[in-house]
Amino acid sequence: MTGERILVVDDDPQILQALRIGLRGKGFEVLTAPNGETALDILATDGVDVVILDLGLPGIGGHEVVERVRGWSSVPVVVLSAREDQTDKVKALDAGADDYVTKPFAMEELLARIRALRRRAGGEERTTRSVLVFGDLRVDLSKRSVHVRERAVRLTPTEHRLLEALVTHPGRLLTHRWLLERVWGAGYGEESEGTLRVFIRQLRSKLGDRASSPTWIGTEAGLGYRWLTEPSSED
Amino acid sequence: MWEVGFGREDPVRTRLASFRSDRAFGGHLRVPGLVAAVLGCLGVSALTLFPSVGITTAALGYILVVVGAAAVGGWLAGTVASVLSFLGLNFFFTSPRQVLSLEKPEDVIALGAFLVVSAIVGSVLATAVAERTRAERREQEARLLHHVAISLLSGEAIEDVLARFARTVTSLFALARCEIAMEGRPPVVASGVGVAPGGPTLATPLVSGSGEIGQITMTFSPGRRPTAEEQRVTEVFAAGIGLALEGTRLSAEVLRAEREAQVSVARSALFSSVTHDLRTPLGSILAAADGLADPEAELDAGDQRALVGTIRHEAERLNRLVGNILQLSRMRAGALVPSRQGTALEDVADQVAARLGRVLADHELVVDMPPDLPVVPVDVVQIDQLLSNLVENAAGAAPPGTSIVIRGRAVPDAVEVSVEDRGPGIPSEERERLFEPFVRGEGAVSGGSGLGLTIAKAIAEAHGGRMWIDQAPGGGAAIRFELPVRPRDGGPGA
Numbered sequence: 001m002t003g004e005r006i007l008v009v010d011d012d013p014q015i016l017q018a019l020r021i022g023l024r025g026k027g028f029e030v031l032t033a034p035n036g037e038t039a040l041d042i043l044a045t046d047g048v049d050v051v052i053l054d055l056g057l058p059g060i061g062g063h064e065v066v067e068r069v070r071g072w073s074s075v076p077v078v079v080l081s082a083r084e085d086q087t088d089k090v091k092a093l094d095a096g097a098d099d100y101v102t103k104p105f106a107m108e109e110l111l112a113r114i115r116a117l118r119r120r121a122g123g124e125e126r127t128t129r130s131v132l133v134f135g136d137l138r139v140d141l142s143k144r145s146v147h148v149r150e151r152a153v154r155l156t157p158t159e160h161r162l163l164e165a166l167v168t169h170p171g172r173l174l175t176h177r178w179l180l181e182r183v184w185g186a187g188y189g190e191e192s193e194g195t196l197r198v199f200i201r202q203l204r205s206k207l208g209d210r211a212s213s214p215t216w217i218g219t220e221a222g223l224g225y226r227w228l229t230e231p232s233s234e235d
Numbered sequence: 236m237w238e239v240g241f242g243r244e245d246p247v248r249t250r251l252a253s254f255r256s257d258r259a260f261g262g263h264l265r266v267p268g269l270v271a272a273v274l275g276c277l278g279v280s281a282l283t284l285f286p287s288v289g290i291t292t293a294a295l296g297y298i299l300v301v302v303g304a305a306a307v308g309g310w311l312a313g314t315v316a317s318v319l320s321f322l323g324l325n326f327f328f329t330s331p332r333q334v335l336s337l338e339k340p341e342d343v344i345a346l347g348a349f350l351v352v353s354a355i356v357g358s359v360l361a362t363a364v365a366e367r368t369r370a371e372r373r374e375q376e377a378r379l380l381h382h383v384a385i386s387l388l389s390g391e392a393i394e395d396v397l398a399r400f401a402r403t404v405t406s407l408f409a410l411a412r413c414e415i416a417m418e419g420r421p422p423v424v425a426s427g428v429g430v431a432p433g434g435p436t437l438a439t440p441l442v443s444g445s446g447e448i449g450q451i452t453m454t455f456s457p458g459r460r461p462t463a464e465e466q467r468v469t470e471v472f473a474a475g476i477g478l479a480l481e482g483t484r485l486s487a488e489v490l491r492a493e494r495e496a497q498v499s500v501a502r503s504a505l506f507s508s509v510t511h512d513l514r515t516p517l518g519s520i521l522a523a524a525d526g527l528a529d530p531e532a533e534l535d536a537g538d539q540r541a542l543v544g545t546i547r548h549e550a551e552r553l554n555r556l557v558g559n560i561l562q563l564s565r566m567r568a569g570a571l572v573p574s575r576q577g578t579a580l581e582d583v584a585d586q587v588a589a590r591l592g593r594v595l596a597d598h599e600l601v602v603d604m605p606p607d608l609p610v611v612p613v614d615v616v617q618i619d620q621l622l623s624n625l626v627e628n629a630a631g632a633a634p635p636g637t638s639i640v641i642r643g644r645a646v647p648d649a650v651e652v653s654v655e656d657r658g659p660g661i662p663s664e665e666r667e668r669l670f671e672p673f674v675r676g677e678g679a680v681s682g683g684s685g686l687g688l689t690i691a692k693a694i695a696e697a698h699g700g701r702m703w704i705d706q707a708p709g710g711g712a713a714i715r716f717e718l719p720v721r722p723r724d725g726g727p728g729a
Binding site: 085087104201 | 550554574576577578579581582583584585586588589592600601602606610614615616618619641
């Protein structure tokens with residue numbers, strides 16, 4: 001994924017410099033904006049593949065940038081949020097941000113988020129692959145079969161839809177709402193998060209994935225779940 | 236400590252009883268003395284009915300009556316007994332009987348002898364009794380003063396001690412009223428029982444090293460002036476109380492000064508701890524950065540990685556510490572307000588275990604939460620931090636290779652979560668202290684800020700819950716907290 005353009009929006013020049021150098025070292029072309037206005041200008045005029053957006057911006061805040069961008073673009077947005085601001089995070093995700101990284105963050109973590117989002121944006125060709133392998137887990141989407149260490153795992157149709165939603169978006173934060181819509185459709189009921197949790201628990205138990213030291217399904221408390229493992233290349 | 240010397244019963248009341256009897260004795264029992272004189276003389280005179288009783292026997296009998304009356308009733312009773320004895324002897328026993336005569340010189344001598352005997356006996360006995368009474372009274376007064384002084388120094392409420400003193404003095408001096416006024420305190424008042432008010436007053440200042448600090452005002456019954464003795468004693472009392480009050484004030488001041496010194500020591504220890512904890516990682520970061528930036532340094536790739544690793548590691552440490560200090564100041568400022576969201580604590584526990592499991596590779600993290608725990612309205616980030624602090628804390632205390640369990644259970648109206656380890660446990664007397672900032676437990680790993688538990692507890696309380704330390708089933712420490720299922724906000728931290 002070289003040559004892709006990343007826009008970094010932050011009012012702290014040190015962070016901008018560190019990200020510019022770090023991301024450039026990974027082969028990205030890096031644009032920077034010190035505030036929301038400049039960011040919107042760049043987004044309107046230049047083609048950008050990923051946006052890294054600080055929420056605490058002077059002037060037009062991060063939330064507003066996300067809202068406005070979503071008016072015309074589906075460019076992947078990773079927000080940078082302070083550790084304490086869960087509500088900020090949720091608001092930004094609700095407004096259309098795709099994922100978040102908590103400040104201060106590890107470069108590795110940020111790159112993983114960017115990779116996961118690029119995979120989606122870079123065409124769905126991988127997800128059209130019908131067999132996905134994650135270490136000991138093998139999921140055949142077309143045959144609706146799941147194997148853990150060569151042993152078949154029987155899933156209910158709902159569990160299968162849930163697993164499919166997860167494995168086709170590795171590395172991405174999948175919010176409760178997103179998963180519910182994806183698995184149960186738009187008309188999901190009120191006590192849905194609990195229902196979702198029940199199905200996630202069943203799925204984990206059938207796959208042999210421990211929630212407290214997960215290999216596959218990670219928990220983002222209060223937000224959703226994340227499929228942790230990259231699919232290995234075709235076996 | 237002082238109670239040993241004074242026993243359990245009210246010492247003043249005991250003393251009061253003895254004061255009363257002393258007073259009566261010291262007052263010479265005038266009426267009983269006169270009664271004894273009259274009855275005694277009548278009794279002896281009745282011996283005239285026995286013709287065999289001679290004048291000598293009768294004279295001896297009268298002498299006994301005179302001595303007894305003088306002893307009991309003082310000089311007046313003695314004189315009355317003398318006169319009656321003379322009259323009785325003269326009338327009933329000297330011949331001619333039934334006739335009063337003062338003609339013979341013996342009669343005059345007899346009368347004189349009776350008077351002299353009664354005067355001598357009366358005055359000697361009266362003096363002795365008065366002396367004894369005075370001595371005893373002085374002793375009682377000294378003991379009362381001593382008791383008051385010690386009670387004041389023993390930390391008993393000053394008002395209580397002085398109220399007892401006022402009651403005792405009122406009774407001792409037969410006062411109508413005794414009022415002790417002190418600077419900055421409500422006055423202490425005792426009223427005499429059955430003593431008419433409105434008599435003369437005696438005001439005695441309470442003096443301490445720093446000047447006059449109050450006054451004892453005694454009101455006597457009408458027409459009774461305070462004796463010189465009473466004035467002297469009152470002055471001694473006033474001086475004693477003044478000194479005792481001064482002592483109390485001084486010891487309170489010493490205590491306050493000591494406490495202030497302790498607080499200031501703790502504060503400066505805290506400050507130097509924070510300074511040290513902040514400076515240490517900064518120092519490493521600067522040194523590593525300088526090493527990387529030095530154009531003359533010959534660093535191979537391994538060196539560079541090591542230096543960069545140092546910067547990362549130390550920056551993370553700094554980040555944790557700054558985060559904790561920020562939380563602490565937020566907590567102090569009452570700004571630890573949870574932004575609540577219905578949350579399955581199981582999710583937070585899983586998240587914490589998954590994240591820390593990678594860092595705390597020496598311990599196995601186990602989450603044991605029943606699936607049917609109620610959803611709790613909490614601030615996810617804060618509860619994540621609370622649990623992380625507890626788990627990190629447990630990992631610092633528990634030996635490598637042991638497991639740390641995050642256990643949850645439903646309790647009435649709340650969910651209780653415990654973090655249990657297989658460490659040595661925490662002695663019960665240390666438990667509360669560990670929640671104080673910058674207090675590190677025995678054998679805690681270095682690098683802990685001593686803030687983790689403080690903040691964890693503050694977070695639990697900000698959610699309207701509570702946190703306490705217990706013993707884990709395996710003998711290690713169990714730090715437990717409870718979060719209410721229905722939101723009710725706690726106080727501003729602390």
